[in-house]
Amino acid sequence: MKKILTGAKPTGEGLHLGNYLGMFKWLIDNSRWKDAYLMIADYHSLTSVHDAETLKSHKKRMLCEFFALMPDDLQITIFEQSKITQINNITWILSSVTPYSLMLRAHTFKDNNAKNSDINMATFNYPILMASDIITYDIDLVPVGKDQKQHMEFARDIAWNFNKTYNTDLFKLPEPFISEEVGLITGLDGRKMSKSYGNHIWVFDSPKILKKKVMSIITWSEWLEEPKDPEKCNVFSLIKFFATPEKQEEIAKKYRAGNYGYGHAKLELLEILNEYFGEARKKYEYYTQNFSEIEKKLEIWNKKVDAMATKKYKKMMEIIWL
């Protein structure tokens, strides 16, 4: 059975529609008949979050979101990176056979280094820990955003380097899966949806904020009577991701027929989003009130993944003769 894993850093913001479509939905749609893992990369967030209370609340929010979006009948193992006792030992051993020159090429390190006067070492070592997150569990496929493409190449290089140095096949080389859809989802201003443009819609925006955002989507200024081309409309491009094919066709017809304004389309999109995420919103509210239910599940899953990592670590130690 194929193994898939992805991870997300609890940096504070929630999932926006672009993240949801790019990573989460793919994971859900592709998890059946696969062994699937979703990791909270909390050690990774230490590169930028240094306030304990803040990190705690970020993690809580992210976990509630994940559990809320997960269909009840789907078995995806959700776990915390920091509960994997050997993960940093594995990272240390891997870092011992990872060339410095390779790590110097990391875009995230270069960008961070250019922006800040003194970055921390964890920012530099970030890709090695990420490689451990993946290769420790013999993962086949890793769904990630385009920004993680280089990290995935590093994970493969790091696994390959270890195997070559010790003449072993201990680590499987993982494949990235980079969804093309993420690049296509447009934000409120028609540009790609991204936190850095501030044009995003959070999956768990309250109905009031969601309405405000949807109504503010930038559209053309044609007359109401005029027939319109749905394919050229930012509102319709969002409708396409969340409405059933029948509903899409019905709305497209209205655009083309005329006497249908962008305001109408926005209200329709609002209804579609409310319906699409309605169940998840209720679950989100529930989990924020009943967080201990999440903690109970996590404890079991953390243990399961921890045992897998320990097994790999022991094999690694045998190979390096320690």
Ligand code: TRP
């Ligand atoms: N670096 C990833 C990000 O910023 C998060 C991450 C950490 C991750 N470990 C991972 C993603 C392992 C996939 C697999 O989005």
